[in-house]
Amino acid sequence: xxxxxxxxxxxxxxxxxxxxxxxxxxxxxxxxxxxxxxxxxxxxxxxxxxxxxxxxxxxxxxxxxxxxxxxxxxxxxxxxxxxxxxxxxxxxxxxxxxxxxxxxxxxxxxxxxxxxxxxxxxxxxxxxxxxxxxxxxxxxxxxxxxxxxxxxxxxxxxxxxxxxxxx
Numbered sequence: 278x279x280x281x282x283x284x285x286x287x288x289x290x291x292x293x294x295x296x297x298x299x300x301x302x303x304x305x306x307x308x309x310x311x312x313x314x315x316x317x318x319x320x321x322x323x324x325x326x327x328x329x330x331x332x333x334x335x336x337x338x339x340x341x342x343x344x345x346x347x348x349x350x351x352x353x354x355x356x357x358x359x360x361x362x363x364x365x366x367x368x369x370x371x372x373x374x375x376x377x378x379x380x381x382x383x384x385x386x387x388x389x390x391x392x393x394x395x396x397x398x399x400x401x402x403x404x405x406x407x408x409x410x411x412x413x414x415x416x417x418x419x420x421x422x423x424x425x426x427x428x429x430x431x432x433x434x435x436x437x438x439x440x441x442x443x444x
Contacts, residue, residue: 334350
């Protein structure tokens with residue numbers, strides 16, 4: 278009996294892993310093309326991300342987890358920015374622009390900050406409603422990972438390293 282159960286469990290586990298692996302290959306999706314305005318008034322769109330590994334962080338000044346993780350988002354940006362990595366912090370539509378501007382200025386955020394006044398950027402990225410939500414995009418413009426809540430930054434850094442090493 279024991280000889281039968283262990284192989285059956287192993288086969289089931291391998292089959293499950295295969296199915297999951299197959300699903301993850303099928304679920305790769307292109308990041309949406311979005312336009313946005315930075316705090317300094319500059320108008321940009323996501324076509325500027327081509328060839329870069331991008332971290333898009335949806336956040337709000339009223340979100341305690343967002344405020345808590347921001348130093349690590351800054352550190353991540355600083356660690357990889359010279360290697361083809363960039364960050365866009367997207368403030369949610371309900372966040373007062375003055376609060377966002379003050380936060381970015383007082384924390385000296387070293388990356389681009391946009392305010393999603395209409396909620397369109399959040400809608401395009403899968404109707405983001407929970408903050409923080411962080412989306413990692415590869416050089417080909419595909420969404421590789423979506424984090425809801427604070428990411429495991431060690432795992433995030435390892436994934437960024439892997440994506441930067443890819444052609």
